[in-house]
Amino acid sequence: GLRCSSQHWPCLDSLITVLYVLNDYIPCLLYISRAFELDPDFLKGQVLRDKIIEEQPSIIDDFNAYCKGNELGQPNGDYDREIGKEIIQEALDMREKKRKLYNNIFTPKTFRDNFIS
16 A cells, blocks of 8 residues: 555554564664654654654664665653553563564474374
8 A cells, every 4th residue: 555655554554563563673763753744743653652762762873774765753752651551561472473473483393293193
């Protein structure tokens, strides 16, 4: 959807969430900055930006080095913290589901499991 229109909100919103869930923070921040160009009050962007910076404060230097010309606005913006917690929890729940899925797929069987039926 973003190839057709870089302003397609449902795709932009979903991509930001997925990148956060995957811990792919630099691209996540890049798309957040693009969303802020369209709407400086984009709530999910403010919440995830602040959470990423809280988790990894040094990422701002990396973002500025790799994403020159993109702005993230001021951290710790004025928004409802309870709604922010809900946004974070939704993303963390998705992250946990992904982790469980990958554990089920990639957990090696023990030697014994391979030979006993």
